[in-house]
Amino acid sequence: MRVDDFRLMFGKREFVPIMIGGMGVDISTAGLALEAARLGGIGHISDAMVNTITDRRFNTKFVKEKLKQFKFNVANLDKSLVKFDLGQLAEATRLHIGKTMEAKRGAGLIFVNIMEKLTMNAPKETLKVRMSAALDAGIDGITLAAGLHLGSFGLIEDHPRFRDVKLGIIVSSVRALQLFLKKSARTKRMPDYVVVEGPLAGGHLGFGMDWAQYDLATIVAEVIQYLKDEQLDIPVIPAGGIFTGTDAVQFLEGGAAGVQVATRFTVAEECGLPAAAKQEYFKASEEDIEVNQISPTGYPMRMIKSSPGIGDGIRPNCEAYGYLLDANGKCAYVASYNREVAAHPGARKVKVFDKTCLCTHMRNFEIWTCGQLTWRLKDTTRRNEDGSYQVLSAEHIFKDYQFSTDQQIALPD
Numbered sequence: 191m192r193v194d195d196f197r198l199m200f201g202k203r204e205f206v207p208i209m210i211g212g213m214g215v216d217i218s219t220a221g222l223a224l225e226a227a228r229l230g231g232i233g234h235i236s237d238a239m240v241n242t243i244t245d246r247r248f249n250t251k252f253v254k255e256k257l258k259q260f261k262f263n264v265a266n267l268d269k270s271l272v273k274f275d276l277g278q279l280a281e282a283t284r285l286h287i288g289k290t291m292e293a294k295r296g297a298g299l300i301f302v303n304i305m306e307k308l309t310m311n312a313p314k315e316t317l318k319v320r321m322s323a324a325l326d327a328g329i330d331g332i333t334l335a336a337g338l339h340l341g342s343f344g345l346i347e348d349h350p351r352f353r354d355v356k357l358g359i360i361v362s363s364v365r366a367l368q369l370f371l372k373k374s375a376r377t378k379r380m381p382d383y384v385v386v387e388g389p390l391a392g393g394h395l396g397f398g399m400d401w402a403q404y405d406l407a408t409i410v411a412e413v414i415q416y417l418k419d420e421q422l423d424i425p426v427i428p429a430g431g432i433f434t435g436t437d438a439v440q441f442l443e444g445g446a447a448g449v450q451v452a453t454r455f456t457v458a459e460e461c462g463l464p465a466a467a468k469q470e471y472f473k474a475s476e477e478d479i480e481v482n483q484i485s486p487t488g489y490p491m492r493m494i495k496s497s498p499g500i501g502d503g504i505r506p507n508c509e510a511y512g513y514l515l516d517a518n519g520k521c522a523y524v525a526s527y528n529r530e531v532a533a534h535p536g537a538r539k540v541k542v543f544d545k546t547c548l549c550t551h552m553r554n555f556e557i558w559t560c561g562q563l564t565w566r567l568k569d570t571t572r573r574n575e576d577g578s579y580q581v582l583s584a585e586h587i588f589k590d591y592q593f594s595t596d597q598q599i600a601l602p603d
């Protein structure tokens with residue numbers, strides 16, 4: 191059996207059951223998502239730091255304008271005054287998503303990954319704007335991730351597209367799913383799909399530092415059983431460590447509706463990582479990959495140990511960014527930075543090891559978050575004469591998942 195023997199069904203529409211997961215900040219680019227859709231699967235863009243992405247894609251000046259407005263606060267240790275302009279946030283979101291949807295070709299779909307942990311110093315208001323603007327811009331679906339807020343469906347229930355757009359959630363346990371379904375029952379709107387993300391995924395993990403004790407297949411089986419017991423017909427999409435077409439087939443045969451994959455695509459031409467960073471992903475050995483607690487979100491995060499952002503003590507850039515400021519205008523990195531500055535009076539630059547300025551470093555591709563199986567990427571390509579690894583096309587990787595058998599991985603020509 192191969193992945194192409196299966197189809198992911200949304201109502202009566204069928205798709206190749208391969209979903210490329212959202213990778214912020216603009217690692218899963220519009221170009222990558224468009225390829226997935228063209229090939230009949232499902233691609234994701236991410237709205238993480240959308241003002242920055244839109245500036246980069248369309249030459250807008252959202253970041254500059256925010257910094258100008260709050261410049262007076264740069265030296266202030268208290269960031270609670272730094273708020274997003276909701277009108278600009280909506281405009282940036284509509285541009286990023288609208289232009290992507292305009293370019294869509296083929297039979298597949300494009301979804302947006304929305305991480306709720308980007309609390310943006312006004313969690314509810316900003317989340318409502320992000321979701322509503324995505325719907326305005328014609329997105330096919332929204333995948334709610336990292337920090338799942340139980341009332342999120344309610345924030346857009348008055349939107350005219352609330353019942354036609356695909357809405358999905360990412361969970362890492364049957365318990366999280368139960369809670370979400372209970373809480374959103376009031377909107378009489380079930381999720382259209384559930385991504386079950388296991389402990390080997392990239393980005394933030396929905397587990398503690400004991401992540402290694404969990405196993406994706408077990409959690410997926412529990413979720414499928416639970417939905418069956420409740421007589422709920424919701425597609426289940428496992429994610430995390432599904433590295434080959436054969437790995438995917440095993441889940442599809444076990445009752446999964448599709449799979450979500452990401453790490454294999456970090457070395458695609460269309461992926462947003464800079465070329466040099468892609469080579470670091472190829473080169474990484476198993477020992478080079480760690481799960482640590484430096485993300486200010488409070489979730490463990492997996493990354494390559496040599497990420498330049500680890501241990502860097504840069505001054506927080508909340509006046510320009512500020513995506514992780516919580517409902518009280520606080521961020522764990524700002525607290526750590528302020529502590530180090532107080533402990534080293536007069537120092538020109540401090541080192542901060544316990545947390546990182548995730549906004550700045552993700553924006554600059556200096557935190558190399560990755561899946562656990564990144565060390566296997568070198569086996570998916572050939573080496574160039576100069577010793578570097580050959581970057582792959584998204585189409586090559588997608589089709590390898592779709593058509594390969596017997597744990598084989600097709601090398602590029």
Ligand SMILES: Cc1cc2nc3c(=O)[nH]c(=O)nc-3n(C[C@H](O)[C@H](O)[C@H](O)COP(=O)(O)O)c2cc1C
Nearest residue numbers: 211212213214335391392393430431451452453561
């Ligand atoms: C570089 C990278 C960045 C990621 N960023 C996000 C993100 O912003 N939001 C999210 O929900 N998941 C994120 N993920 C998780 C993926 O969407 C996906 O669920 C998971 O990595 C799949 O496992 P795999 O990488 O082993 O294929 C990221 C993964 C990677 C590799």
